[in-house]
Amino acid sequence: AQSVTQLDSQVPVFEEAPVELRCNYSSSVSVYLFWYVQYPNQGLQLLLKYLSGSTLVKGINGFEAEFNKSQTSFHLRKPSVHISDTAEYFCAVSKWDDKIIFGKGTRLHILP
């Protein structure tokens, strides 16, 4: 069975500093990988996803993620964060013809 682990439950970072949110998955077959973002008091929305092809995926709001098959990782990065990036970020994995599995989330706190 597939699973996804977000290694940090909370990440504090200063405004304009870079950030990396870590995600590892386990699966014996090819997978699709996602990052969703949940802003305060809202539902989740898609940030980016990897289906196939280039391992570097660019998403909305300046975020990007890199699929690393050998490390079974899909870490999310942004070179310079803004106060508006304060949110909870969820990594998720699915395989062909199976339901998506979400990680437990990482809260990103932007410090002034």
Added chain:
Amino acid sequence: DVKVTQSSRYLVKRTGEKVFLECVQDMDHENMFWYRQDPGLGLRLIYFSYDVKMKEKGDIPEGYSVSREKKERFSLILESASTNQTSMYLCASSPPGYSGNTIYFGEGSWLTVV
């Protein structure tokens, strides 16, 4: 613009009450989902439906039931609410199948059972 609408953002119910959470999507999606979100536990799937009148149990179906009489509407029912069902409930929808499809979420319903 795609939209999943949950009819109630905040509800307070008494223990033992029957509770209905309603969700409507305007994207003609076949798949609809109900998740429960709790701090530190992430999203847990309660039920999902892949077509009208079709449903499958998710990871935590106990204490819940669902109804999907029309394609655009998916209701979550708590037959007899209990305090351990106090939580944020998220409805979502997606196109048919699972192959990398984006899931679209509503804004959530905060349910407090007292």
